[in-house]
Amino acid sequence: xxxxxxxxxxxxxxxxxxxxxxxxxxxxxxxxxxxxxxxxxxxxxxxxxxxxxxxxxxxxxxxxxxxxxxxxxxxxxxxxxxxxxxxxxxxxxxxxxxxxxxxxxxxxxxxxxxxxxxxxxxxxxxxxxxxxxxxxxxxxxxxxxxxxxxxxxxxxxxxxxxxxxxxxxxxxxxxxxxxxxxxxxxxxxxxxxxxxxxxxxxxxxxxxxxxxxxxxxxxxxxxxxxxxxxxxxxxxxxxxxxxxxxxxxxxxxxxxxxxxxxxxxxxxxxxxxxxxxxxxxxxxxxxxxxxxxxxxxxxxxxxxxxxxxxxxxxxxxxxxxxxxxxxxxxxxxxxxxxxxxxxxxxxxxxxxxxxxxxxxxxxxxxxxxxxxxxxxxxxxxxxxxxxxxxxxxxxxxxxxxxxxxxxxxxxxxxxxxxxxxxxxxxxxxxxxxxxxxxxxxxxxxxxxxxxxxxxxxxxxxxxxxxxxxxxxxxxxxxxxxxxxxxxxxxxxxxx
Amino acid sequence: xxxxxxxxxxxxxxxxxxxxxxxxxxxxxxxxxxxxxxxxxxxxxxxxxxxxxxxxxxxxxxxxxxxxxxxxxxxxxxxxxxxxxxxxxxxxxxxxxxxxxxxxxxxxxxxxxxxxxxxx
Numbered sequence: 001x002x003x004x005x006x007x008x009x010x011x012x013x014x015x016x017x018x019x020x021x022x023x024x025x026x027x028x029x030x031x032x033x034x035x036x037x038x039x040x041x042x043x044x045x046x047x048x049x050x051x052x053x054x055x056x057x058x059x060x061x062x063x064x065x066x067x068x069x070x071x072x073x074x075x076x077x078x079x080x081x082x083x084x085x086x087x088x089x090x091x092x093x094x095x096x097x098x099x100x101x102x103x104x105x106x107x108x109x110x111x112x113x114x115x116x117x118x119x120x121x122x123x124x125x126x127x128x129x130x131x132x133x134x135x136x137x138x139x140x141x142x143x144x145x146x147x148x149x150x151x152x153x154x155x156x157x158x159x160x161x162x163x164x165x166x167x168x169x170x171x172x173x174x175x176x177x178x179x180x181x182x183x184x185x186x187x188x189x190x191x192x193x194x195x196x197x198x199x200x201x202x203x204x205x206x207x208x209x210x211x212x213x214x215x216x217x218x219x220x221x222x223x224x225x226x227x228x229x230x231x232x233x234x235x236x237x238x239x240x241x242x243x244x245x246x247x248x249x250x251x252x253x254x255x256x257x258x259x260x261x262x263x264x265x266x267x268x269x270x271x272x273x274x275x276x277x278x279x280x281x282x283x284x285x286x287x288x289x290x291x292x293x294x295x296x297x298x299x300x301x302x303x304x305x306x307x308x309x310x311x312x313x314x315x316x317x318x319x320x321x322x323x324x325x326x327x328x329x330x331x332x333x334x335x336x337x338x339x340x341x342x343x344x345x346x347x348x349x350x351x352x353x354x355x356x357x358x359x360x361x362x363x364x365x366x367x368x369x370x371x372x373x374x375x376x377x378x379x380x381x382x383x384x385x386x387x388x389x390x391x392x393x394x395x396x397x398x399x400x401x402x403x404x405x406x407x408x409x410x411x412x413x414x415x416x417x418x419x420x421x422x423x424x425x426x427x428x429x430x431x432x433x434x435x436x437x438x439x440x441x442x443x444x445x446x447x448x449x450x451x452x453x454x455x456x457x458x459x460x461x462x463x464x465x466x467x468x469x470x471x472x473x474x475x476x477x478x479x480x481x482x483x484x485x486x487x488x489x490x491x492x493x494x495x
Numbered sequence: 496x497x498x499x500x501x502x503x504x505x506x507x508x509x510x511x512x513x514x515x516x517x518x519x520x521x522x523x524x525x526x527x528x529x530x531x532x533x534x535x536x537x538x539x540x541x542x543x544x545x546x547x548x549x550x551x552x553x554x555x556x557x558x559x560x561x562x563x564x565x566x567x568x569x570x571x572x573x574x575x576x577x578x579x580x581x582x583x584x585x586x587x588x589x590x591x592x593x594x595x596x597x598x599x600x601x602x603x604x605x606x607x608x609x610x611x612x613x614x615x
Contacts, residue, residue: 018600025607 016042036096097460159237
């Protein structure tokens, strides 16, 4: 019974996915919106289950260790399960409004979304290279199909094609790196690999190549520069709920995988024999990611594409924290990363939600001009949009401010020199504010050009519900961030 | 150690010499014929190509192939369980029942969605 309790977040999502799948097949006349509710309720159930398992205590559950190391139920996994389920539930609600409005209403979307979420949760709990890869593929395959969901649109197909090819390529890099790690250490479980590396018996050349391949594969998955090229096209071409799913769930799960692989298998102590290891690689990648994404995001004419570059920039900020976990005070940096991803999830899902709400059938609102005058015509859409953009820019008292604050503080006080990295990250945050505020300028200070088609916001209870939930979470995390940060501090990655 | 592979390297060397030698010897030894339409065809001595290269295959072939691969791979999971049947005991039986039930539901889904219909 212990196993059932320990894996209850995953089981709830899996059972919900099976149910939604069968209902969708056997009751095609059913309102698809009801599937959106069912999906969101399932995912909220998964989030609540992970919170309950956390309360019960992960150590006290008898039999919970039976699945180790393939599926770990430590607090690290539970924290990510919560973030992932919240992000996926928000994406499901967005889909409930978006799909019928744009005439691509098919129940398969929710099934794909639920199974992908399950893959993301497996990824967060995987403590072995084999289960890690299965989780990764379960996550990715569903998302490829969700990206191509607007079948009639060549952009959607192109996005899915690019995402699929580069995603497979990244998976192959990871797999090759994993194979070399196994060759060097004789273990596939992350803790075993870490132990063997610490013993110093493994070949340093093999380890170096394996680490390089794995870091490259992980960088692909979190879309860090120079492995980001697929991101803008995939995010722009996908239907907006799928974009939100990619930006929050896939990114969180990829960072969970990155943290666990880097700290447990290729941990700081273990890699000290050949220099500072991967943190010397991650720091320049973080700088390149932040700087490039922020500079390019300001030049976009499509808000959706701008948000795609913004998600790359945020990956850069998180990488600052990941690089800082290598130091002795790494626990704080890691907790800051966990908190940041939660704050980023609710802000980004909200921003995409507002973008969904601002458009309507045949006139998806994507460019800055589409949003001109929105603040005067439809304040109920513009106001939450502004809130989420403030959060993404890191303006207090929103979640994004404390996300950045904790992240940069942890990197600042990390032993050894990461101060220069923090300075660059702060400068980048200032650059980032430009393109977020530009949306506000268009919404509140511009009027649409005479004769230009005026985008009419859609009406949807689902999207409204998602926006209200996001707004509450953004404000709650911004006004009382301490509680969630304390929880994140209790959740270190283990093998 | 490396000497074990000596015959292999010899094979590579012979293959390289043969291919490169023939490639460069042909224009030197052969008759000089000015290029003509027949000569410039991709396969000057093959059969004439007929029809379009873009043959559309029905999606049902892919469907069948994918379903076959999926269920085939899943079936492989049953073998190790069957070998360890007594060791794994009731927990193993319960787990495998859950697995097979999920698989059966997937089959029901495919069936209901018409993925198994050949004629529509």
